[in-house]
Amino acid sequence: MTLSFRFGTVGSPIKTPKKPGGSVGAIIFSREIGLDALELGWVQSVRVSVETCALIKETAAAQDVGVSVHAPYYINLNASDEEWPKSRQRLMDAAHYGNLAGASDIIFHPGSYFEQPSIDVLKIAIPRLQGCVDELRATDNPVILRPETMGKSAMLGSLEDTLEMARQIPGVLPCLDFAHLHARPGDGTVNSYDEWSTRLEQYGLTLGDSALEQLHIHLSGIEYGPKGEKNHLPISESDFDLDGLFRAMSAFNAAGRILCESPIMEEDALLMRKTWQVISGQ
């Protein structure tokens, strides 16, 4: 049965067999256990051959598994003029090889405020990101760049930041990490049906209701303190209100992909899938 969301993991599922292994093995294994999305975790660097990319793309198409890429952590849209070219290259490499591997979406951490106001940082970040999209389109690369909502209040990547980037740049949409959105205020808020509904409404009003049908979501339990995120947890060991979130998403007719980032990756991805089926009635 087709659900409104595809489900998968960020990085290969833990129990991916050694052979064939790698991303190809992870795609085949995901399909075997009932998952239909995979985010390639190119989080340290992009080191993949053109041949491997072709094999990933072919396998994903044959298995009907939706592929995305998590770009390297070391990207900062607010880097100094000196550092920016290196950050930019990492993002462009992820987008180039990701496209060759059949990925539709490239997810990245947008960077740090360096204690500057968000509005000033966005004035630097948005033109830089626009330049990246322009260059991709000039080379016929159609990937969507997705700045992720971040779990620490010192990081560029509030919901408002990512919505503003997406509003101003066609080809950019947020990656909604709901665990990060819950952890970011650091006080336990943003974890109820009403709070999630408010945010989904804001998303639809800013980007149009059709954007709610192509959400890209990261999800896990999370531990947090006053400054936000500490570490990811299994859903069942956390305070995360998965039912409240899914009820809100169902009420907004949301669709897209949900990638699990819990330490028990595929186990929680399957739990999320099951929970979504029950709550959405699909």
Ligand SMILES: [Zn+2]
């Ligand atoms: Zn991330």
